[in-house]
Amino acid sequence: HVQLVESGGGSVQAGESLRLSCAVSGYSYFQECLGWFRQVPGKEREGVASAYSGGGGTYYADSVKGRFTISLANGASTVLLQMNDLKPEDTATYYCAAAPKNGPSDCTFLGWKYEYNHWGRGTQVTVS
Numbered sequence: 001h002v003q004l005v006e007s008g009g010g011s012v013q014a015g016e017s018l019r020l021s022c023a024v025s026g027y028s029y030f031q032e033c034l035g036w037f038r039q040v041p042g043k044e045r046e047g048v049a050s051a052y053s054g055g056g057g058t059y060y061a062d063s064v065k066g067r068f069t070i071s072l073a074n075g076a077s078t079v080l081l082q083m084n085d086l087k088p089e090d091t092a093t094y095y096c097a098a099a100p101k102n103g104p105s106d107c108t109f110l111g112w113k114y115e116y117n118h119w120g121r122g123t124q125v126t127v128s
Helices: none
Strands: 003-007 010-012 018-025 032-039 046-052 058-060 068-073 078-083 092-100 123-127
Touching (some): 018 032, 018 092, 018 123, 032 078, 046 078
Parallel strands (some): 010 123
Antiparallel strands (some): 003 018, 018 078, 032 092, 046 058, 068 078
16 A cells, blocks of 8 residues: 655745655555655646655746755655745645656656656645
8 A cells, every 4th residue: 555645844034944755565566756846726736856765856836946956765655846036936735655667767847747646645745
């Protein structure tokens, strides 16, 4: 039974930082993309940052490049998202998700709706 549990959300002022954490358990794949997504009510969910479990490159949405950093810890069983210089437009519910892969991947968000099949319940980030 795969579980992804997010934590670390909260309310901050613009310019401040937050670190989100996602605990991944019950995962039987050894090659996957692990990503962070966000969604605002009434808008489509969007990819924020992703990383390949086997190491290598990371991928970021243009809106967060230079401010957010994704990293993996504990053998990819923990997915971290360091968010710096937060802006009001970063306000959203943030979700952690996993997409199994057959090999190394750039983990872009192309086709994410069909690939990410395990999701956490989300954590709220509010920037004022």
